[in-house]
Every structure is written in C-alpha cells, then in structure tokens.
Amino acid sequence: MEEFLMKPKIDFAFKEIMEDETARKGFLAAVLGLKPEDIKSAKIQNTNLRKIHAGDKQGILDVNILLNDNTEINIEIQLTESKVWPDRSLFYLSKKYVSQLKEGDPYTIFKRCVAINILDFKLFKDQEEYYSCFHIREDKRNILFTDKMEFHIIELPKLPKEIKEGSSELLLWSKFIGSEKKEDFEMLAEMNEGIRSAYQRLQVISQNDEKRIEYEARMKAIHDFNQGMYEAEERGAERGRKEGHKEGLREGRQEGHKEGLREGRQEERKENIRSMLKYLPIEQVAKIMNTTAAEVEDILNS
Secondary structure: OOOOOOOOOOHHHHHHHOOOHHHHHHHHHHHHOOOHHHOOOEEEOOOOEEOOOOOOOOOEEEEEEEEOOOEEEEEEEEOOOOOOHHHHHHHHHHHHHHOOOOOOOOHHHOOEEEEEEEEOOOOOOOOOOOEEEEEEEOOOOOOEEEEEEEEEEEEHHHOOOOOOOOOOHHHHHHHHHHOOOHHHHHHHHHHOHHHHHHHHHHHHHHOOHHHHHHHHHHHHHHHHHHHHHHHHHHHHHHHHHHHHHHHHHHHOHHHHHHHHHHHHHHHHHHHHHHHHOOOOOHHHHHHHOOOOHHHHHHHHHO
16 A cells, blocks of 8 residues: 655645754755855744635645744745745735834844745636745836845745756755655755655654645645635536526626626625635725725625
8 A cells, every 4th residue: 555645735734844953054055045044043933824714724824934034934825826935925915014013122033934835726827937036126226225024935836847957955855845745855855955854754643643634624624615715606507507597588698698707706706805805904904906905804704
C-alpha cells in the first residue's frame, strides 16, 4: 500500500511543516534571498484560522513569523482563484503594520512587514515568471520610498515541469510545496537541507492520526468552498437563462436575451460579492464593488 503523504500546499500541512526550525529558516532564506545562517531567529507567532465573518466556513489559515526580531512575516496559501487578491493581501499586511503602534509610541518602532503569498492560480496571467516581489518605489527614478512593506508572490501553476541543474533555492522550495508524489519529494530532499528537514516533518505528520483528521477536515472545508463557488456560478447562469427565456416569450427573443444577460450579470455580481466576503470586510467589498455597505450586508444575509 502506497504511503500516505499530505500535500504541502494545503495550508494545514504547510503550517505543520513550518513548525520545524530548519525547514522554516530554509524556506524564509530562499524567499528573502538570504543565507540560512543569516537568520538568527525565526519565531512562530500566533497561527490562527482567521474568519472574516460568522458565515465564513473556510477561513484563512496563515503563519506569522518574527524574523531576527525586526521583521514580521505573514505567509498565506491560497488554492482557489481570487480576483481581489492584491487588495486582500495589502489590507492584511497594512493591518499587521499599523497594529504595531500603541498609544504614545513613536513611528520609529515600526518593524518591516513582509507578505509571502503562495498561490495555486495565475494572478498575473500575462506574465510567465512564477515569482514576483513588490516594494513601494517612485515610478520614474525607481527610488525606494520605504522598505517597511514588501510582497512576495509565488504562482505554483507557472512552475517549470523539470528541475534543471543550478536551479535556485526558491524554485526548489516552490516545487516542493506544489508536489504531491513521494518520488518528487525524495528528489528535492536530496538537493536541499531545509527541504530534507521539511520532508521528514511531512512524513511524521502524515502518519499522525490526530493531525491526519485535522488535515482531512481542512481538505473538506476547502472542497466544500470550491463546490459552493461552482454551484453559485451555475445558479447565476441558470437564473439568467430562465429569466431571459421568460422575457423572450413576452417581449421577443432579442429583448429576452438582453434581459437574461442583465439578470445573469446581476446574479454574477451578487456571487462575486459573496465570494469577496470570504476574504474581505464588508466596507472594503463595498468600496471595490462601488456600492454601499448596506447593499453588501443585504446580499450577505440573502
């Protein structure tokens, strides 16, 4: 019987892997372009299943790390496509940044805040590179405004199929996170000490009955969310078709088709708002969709 191994890209499994110090330092070094020995400390802070509102069943499981006592890092994995991902990522990193300041504190207390987003979808569809790093810079002269906020984006679907000799540590780690087969894990573990430690941790947690139950519960939550999104899209399309047909019988095929499209778009808009509410607060969804918070609340409760 084939050995069961969790998928590292499932956020629960990734969180457990990051409990291993060697793996944690190796991954951070690869993403941030550091040597593992340059990382003096990488302390895991609170790791929570964050929910945006009471109806959010999937939640967001992220890993928060304090690096060398001067950099706060937030790591998130997102498996399903999100059209508002940049807004969401900026919102949560900004929230982490401002939460550092207490009443009476000087602005000099701010630590650097870094977001590492591991995405199982293509965020920048017109770009081929799997890795992107963003800072706040001046447009023409490329002057760095501040180094206190930065975003690292890894798009797993863009990874090359084959590993070539001399591949970067970041590529090796990205391939490990996106892998599902034992032979791939073993090959990558031979190429990198941090990945070797991560693979050992993956083997241990995969054989732990309690952790496997938690992992499967998390998988079910993700599957249910994806299925709900698919069914919502189907319902929106079907309602549009039905309304278009009814209107077509009354006012003619052309007008019915137009009305059907309008109804379909309205339903699609509602489903998009419900989708955003999985990740963003009501006020930000209202701003993005150019509507009122009251309308967003009505859609949430409908």
